[in-house]
Amino acid sequence: MEQEEIKDNTSLNFQGAAENGSQSDNSRPLRAPECAFGTRQTQNDKHSLTESRFMSAPDIKYMKRALKLSLKGEGFVNPNPLVGAVIVKNGRIIGEGYHQQFGGPHAEINALKNCTENPEGATMYVTLEPCCHFGKTPPCCDALIAAKISKVVCALKDPNGTVAGKGFLKLQEAGIEVIFGVLENEAKKTNEIFIKYITTNQPFVLLKSAMTLDGKTAAVSGSSKWISSEKSRMYVQKLRHRFSSVMVGVNTVVKDDPELTARIKGGRNPLKVVIDGKLSIPMNAKILAGEKVVIFTSFNANEEKIKRLNGLGAKVIKLPNANGKISLKAVMIELGKQNIDSVLIEGGGILNSHALNEGVVDKLITFIAPKLIGGASAPTFFSGTGIEEIKDALKLKHTRIAKIGEDIIIESDFLN
Numbered sequence: 001m002e003q004e005e006i007k008d009n010t011s012l013n014f015q016g017a018a019e020n021g022s023q024s025d026n027s028r029p030l031r032a033p034e035c036a037f038g039t040r041q042t043q044n045d046k047h048s049l050t051e052s053r054f055m056s057a058p059d060i061k062y063m064k065r066a067l068k069l070s071l072k073g074e075g076f077v078n079p080n081p082l083v084g085a086v087i088v089k090n091g092r093i094i095g096e097g098y099h100q101q102f103g104g105p106h107a108e109i110n111a112l113k114n115c116t117e118n119p120e121g122a123t124m125y126v127t128l129e130p131c132c133h134f135g136k137t138p139p140c141c142d143a144l145i146a147a148k149i150s151k152v153v154c155a156l157k158d159p160n161g162t163v164a165g166k167g168f169l170k171l172q173e174a175g176i177e178v179i180f181g182v183l184e185n186e187a188k189k190t191n192e193i194f195i196k197y198i199t200t201n202q203p204f205v206l207l208k209s210a211m212t213l214d215g216k217t218a219a220v221s222g223s224s225k226w227i228s229s230e231k232s233r234m235y236v237q238k239l240r241h242r243f244s245s246v247m248v249g250v251n252t253v254v255k256d257d258p259e260l261t262a263r264i265k266g267g268r269n270p271l272k273v274v275i276d277g278k279l280s281i282p283m284n285a286k287i288l289a290g291e292k293v294v295i296f297t298s299f300n301a302n303e304e305k306i307k308r309l310n311g312l313g314a315k316v317i318k319l320p321n322a323n324g325k326i327s328l329k330a331v332m333i334e335l336g337k338q339n340i341d342s343v344l345i346e347g348g349g350i351l352n353s354h355a356l357n358e359g360v361v362d363k364l365i366t367f368i369a370p371k372l373i374g375g376a377s378a379p380t381f382f383s384g385t386g387i388e389e390i391k392d393a394l395k396l397k398h399t400r401i402a403k404i405g406e407d408i409i410i411e412s413d414f415l416n
């Protein structure tokens, strides 16, 4: 059951699993109340906006549908948000759509285009505030006004500070009723990558690891194929499709020689990022045979090797390396400048410890397999010198747990 739900929902949020009894301490009740209890008025410049505090059953039903549709865009719209839209008239869905492709029409436009009857007087459910500015496409607000939509129910106000609320205002000025905040927390989770990126210009960072019950990520010999079950590994393939980039340290390249591709049907391969301060990556590494590779190294890297790597299509970026380490904070800033909205760290214990100690990680996903390895020398996923006292341990919140195949999957947010 849990596996099926995870399969249906490739986002990171276990929305299906959460409904199935696992812990979730930050979400609003998912069950629909029998009727709307009331709303809260929030004031802005000219109009009052209605923020939904208690959602009606139809509002929840149609917004859930819009959120589910939005997930179909996973992996194809970065660094844009995932957005879904449903148009309802006389209690029936007459059109629906989602943002399918970066640079392509927005969800609202696709939903209008797919309408089976005239949307005049209909309600649109949309997971993100409709845009009111010209981007790669004309503003959705204009299209909603032209289509004579009478009401817009929205999950999330645009997190982009410069345009937040402007779409709602434009709709209201045209006489369209606007309600927002319906399934807002769910929409925030769905778009956690977009929200982090648009508000900080830096990528959302997920650190993924797989370990045994006794916390080991490899056997004493160093062999790690495979700690986790096939279902867990398939889940990681989906993450690679969803994320714009996958990051490893050079040690992982040398030891495992991974390809880091998304091996799922119709999957999109992420940018491959290697942290390699001494530029010791083997020229025959499999990762270099693929496309889209960026290597971060130090200023004293061998220029001749940089040229040879460039010749293979890899981009090499030099950064300062204080204490012999590349600053991952600097790496994230650089990736953000290159429109990379998300990083999946699939590193070994050393890269992971740098990322965790530098505080660049937003979320952890840990697969725990019912296996034991034992021994003091078998590696763990957070190496380095470790934390001296329990009170100083790195703290996580919003822990969610589900079963996947034989394994347990745990997702936690960082208190950044």
Ligand SMILES: [Zn+2]
Binding pocket: 106, 107, 108, 130, 131, 139, 140, 141
């Ligand atoms: Zn739009």
